[in-house]
Amino acid sequence: xxxxxxxSTPDQxxxxxxxxLLVIGDEILSGRTVDKNINKLxxxxxxxxxxxxxxxxxSDHSPAIIAALNELRARNSYxxxxxGIGPTHDDITAQSVAEAFNVPLLEHPEALAILEDHYPRGxxxxxxxxxxxxxxxxxxxxxxxxxAPGFMIENVIVMAGVPAIVDVMLDDVTPKLxxxxxxxxxxxxxxxxxxxxxxxxLELQNQYExxxxxxxxxxxxxxxxxxxxxxxxxxxxLNTAHQQLKxxxxxxxxxxx
Amino acid sequence: xxxxxxxSTPDQxxxxxxxxLLVIGDEILSGRTVDKNINKLxxxxxxxxxxxxxxxxxSDHSPAIIAALNELRARNSYxxxxxGIGPTHDDITAQSVAEAFNVPLLEHPEALAILEDHYPRGxxxxxxxxxxxxxxxxxxxxxxxxxAPGFMIENVIVMAGVPAIVDVMLDDVTPKLxxxxxxxxxxxxxxxxxxxxxxxxLELQNQYExxxxxxxxxxxxxxxxxxxxxxxxxxxxLNTAHQQLKxxxxxxxxxxx
Numbered sequence: 001x002x003x004x005x006x007x008s009t010p011d012q013x014x015x016x017x018x019x020x021l022l023v024i025g026d027e028i029l030s031g032r033t034v035d036k037n038i039n040k041l042x043x044x045x046x047x048x049x050x051x052x053x054x055x056x057x058x059s060d061h062s063p064a065i066i067a068a069l070n071e072l073r074a075r076n077s078y079x080x081x082x083x084g085i086g087p088t089h090d091d092i093t094a095q096s097v098a099e100a101f102n103v104p105l106l107e108h109p110e111a112l113a114i115l116e117d118h119y120p121r122g123x124x125x126x127x128x129x130x131x132x133x134x135x136x137x138x139x140x141x142x143x144x145x146x147x148a149p150g151f152m153i154e155n156v157i158v159m160a161g162v163p164a165i166v167d168v169m170l171d172d173v174t175p176k177l178x179x180x181x182x183x184x185x186x187x188x189x190x191x192x193x194x195x196x197x198x199x200x201x202l203e204l205q206n207q208y209e210x211x212x213x214x215x216x217x218x219x220x221x222x223x224x225x226x227x228x229x230x231x232x233x234x235x236x237x238l239n240t241a242h243q244q245l246k247x248x249x250x251x252x253x254x255x256x257x
Numbered sequence: 258x259x260x261x262x263x264x265s266t267p268d269q270x271x272x273x274x275x276x277x278l279l280v281i282g283d284e285i286l287s288g289r290t291v292d293k294n295i296n297k298l299x300x301x302x303x304x305x306x307x308x309x310x311x312x313x314x315x316s317d318h319s320p321a322i323i324a325a326l327n328e329l330r331a332r333n334s335y336x337x338x339x340x341g342i343g344p345t346h347d348d349i350t351a352q353s354v355a356e357a358f359n360v361p362l363l364e365h366p367e368a369l370a371i372l373e374d375h376y377p378r379g380x381x382x383x384x385x386x387x388x389x390x391x392x393x394x395x396x397x398x399x400x401x402x403x404x405a406p407g408f409m410i411e412n413v414i415v416m417a418g419v420p421a422i423v424d425v426m427l428d429d430v431t432p433k434l435x436x437x438x439x440x441x442x443x444x445x446x447x448x449x450x451x452x453x454x455x456x457x458x459l460e461l462q463n464q465y466e467x468x469x470x471x472x473x474x475x476x477x478x479x480x481x482x483x484x485x486x487x488x489x490x491x492x493x494x495l496n497t498a499h500q501q502l503k504x505x506x507x508x509x510x511x512x513x514x
Contacts, residue, residue: 026471029309030440031300032486033473038295038314043288052286054321057295057312060471064311087452088472089459127455145476162474183287195344198384202346214283214317215345216290217419219402229289 017050017180020072023057024065024083024093025161036163037082044170049179050078060084065096073100073156078177083161085150087127094151097158098135108134111149118147142172152176181233186242190226190249193217197226200248208241210234274307274437277329280314281322281340281350282418293420294339301427306436307335317341322353330357330413335434340418342407344384351408354415355392365391368406375404399429409433438490443499447483447506450474454483457505465498467491 021041027033038055045052053076058064065084072079084093098105111132115124131148134140141150141157143165150159150169159169190197194217205213211232218225228245232238278298284290295312302309310333315321322341329336341350355362368389372381388405391397398407398414400422407416407426416426447454451474462470468489475482485502489495 023312026469026488027473027486028295029299029312030442030486030488031296031303031309032442034296038285039288039291042286046288052288053316055280055286055312055314059310086472086474087450088455089462090471125452125455128452130455146474146481162476164476185287185289193344195382195385198345198382198387205346212283214347215343216284217343217403219419219421224403229284229287231283231287 015180017077017178018053018075019045019050019078019080020053020076021055022065022068022072022079022081023055023161024060024081025057026060026090028057028083029059037161037166040163040166041080041082041170044174046183048174048177049182050177051180051183060090060092062092062096062099065093066100069097069100069156073154077155079156081156081158082166085131085148085158085160087125087130087148091130093158094133094135097153097156101135101137101153101156103136103153105133106136107132108138108140108151111140114140114142114147114149141169144168183231183233184235184238185229185231186238187230188228188242188245188249190228191223192226193224194226197228197249200245200252201228204241204245204248207244208232208237211237211241213241272437274334274435275310275332276302276307276335276337277310277333278312279322279325279329279336279338280312280418281317281338282314283317283347285314285340286316294418294423297420297423298337298339298427301431303440305431305434306439307434308437308440317347317349319349319353319356322350323357326354326357326413330411334412336413338413338415339423342388342405342415342417344382344387344405348387350415351390351392354410354413358392358394358410358413360393360410362390363393364389365395365397365406365408368397371397371399371404371406398426401425440488440490441492441495442486442488443495444487445485445499445502445506447485448480449483450481451483454485454506457502457509458485461498461502461505464501465489465494468494468498470498 028035042052056068058068084091095105115132134151135153138151138153143149145165145168157173159166194215201213201215211230214229216227230242285292299309313325315325341348352362372389391408392410395408395410400406402422402425414430416423451472458470468487471486473484487498
């Protein structure tokens with residue numbers, strides 16, 4: 001057993017399943033590529049009842065990947081990684097994950113068979129064949145778009161960086177994941193600056209334990225306003241808090257939608 | 258002096274200035290909000306000669322903010338933070354930064370004057386006045402959009418989460434930052450899968466120390482291709498490597514743009 005499964009956290013005992021996302025890629029850090037996987041994974045996790053607790057973006061640098069991965073997998077139910085599993089010299093994720101788990105990186109027979117099946121005869125070059133390597137003990141995560149699989153080892157799910165491939169890999173791996181209570185949310189748009197509702201929200205936050213109240217200012221088309229988002233796994237409590245906020249906004253202002 | 262300035266890293270001695278970005282906000286982790294600041298800051302840093310070395314996204318939870326901030330500021334020339342400096346109960350960034358530096362959070366006279374000047378008489382509520390608090394020793398980062406300033410304390414720059422405000426805050430703070438050599442880049446589009454150029458790129462990477470070669474697959478409109486990005490602070494070396502790649506692609510394929 002690994003450290004992460006031995007030491008179940010209080011959160012896990014309370015039916016909360018957490019995840020971290022490790023985005024691997026110089027291209028995100030240089031600004032060349034706009035990451036699309038953070039929001040994709042955040043939305044997916046919320047939808048299936050996993051709480052995304054943190055995200056890191058690191059460069060294509062093995063020590064950085066290993067350090068981040070070992071820290072994140074020890075304190076989260078799951079760690080997802082995106083990027084760095086292609087056939088080129090800068091694709092060092094599989095090797096880094098193997099080093100993080102201190103296991104060898106081996107050619108996976110089923111992964112090799114998938115690649116052999118995918119490419120025309122003779123087109124499975126040495127470079128492509130590298131994509132069949134999986135850390136010992138890893139299970140394949142299938143990729144219906146470009147064949148080369150990701151993998152899951154213990155609580156770490158290793159995916160490609162291309163967003164469309166992340167979609168199909170999430171489809172494949174999600175049924176295997178333990179999930180917790182879904183975090184529900186209710187939103188209220190307030191046509192006023194945040195400071196207008198600050199005291200009201202503070203009082204509500206103190207009153208409703210188990211409901212997290214977020215306040216997000218916006219400036220759209222020259223209009224200042226605030227989006228209030230209430231989140232809870234307890235639907236009844238969430239509805240009560242939401243109704244109370246709406247009532248109090250009516251009382252204090254009559255101007256909300 | 259702080260740990261971060263006492264222990265200059267080898268990188269700093271070699272005229273490389275690094276930064277980390279700490280994105281603070283439950284709304285990013287829940288998927289409700291798509292972060293726009295990571296790419297903004299990444300592009301900005303590259304443009305001015307700062308290397309963005311890592312990004313973290315953490316929740317509105319003080320221990321998480323403090324731990325991440327202390328880790329990042331010890332090993333980077335600068336740390337930028339976005340989010341959590343508004344007037345509501347979930348805006349805990351200024352307090353967390355003060356705790357990370359172990360200094361009191363004090364009402365900053367100039368920040369207070371800015372807010373008094375910005376709001377109509379009587380409209381500077383207690384909630385709004387909270388936005389005048391700055392960790393002791395912090396210098397203001399001006400906000401020409403909604404007045405409430407960010408601040409810079411030692412090597413940490415604390416900004417709002419709203420992207421338009423991040424823009425004006427970066428404008429204000431950038432002249433105060435030390436910058437290094439600009440990372441230059443050259444891009445080649447290859448109309449083939451990554452594996453087609455994998456060996457070629459590996460050889461080039463081994464040949465050109467100081468040039469980082471990134472290979473990024475794409476699937477656009479049903480076409481598979483690869484974007485090769487070469488990056489270096491050494492313009493001559495970069496141009497030579499770039500020319501060699503183009504020549505070798507012509508030799509091996511004649512199909513590139």
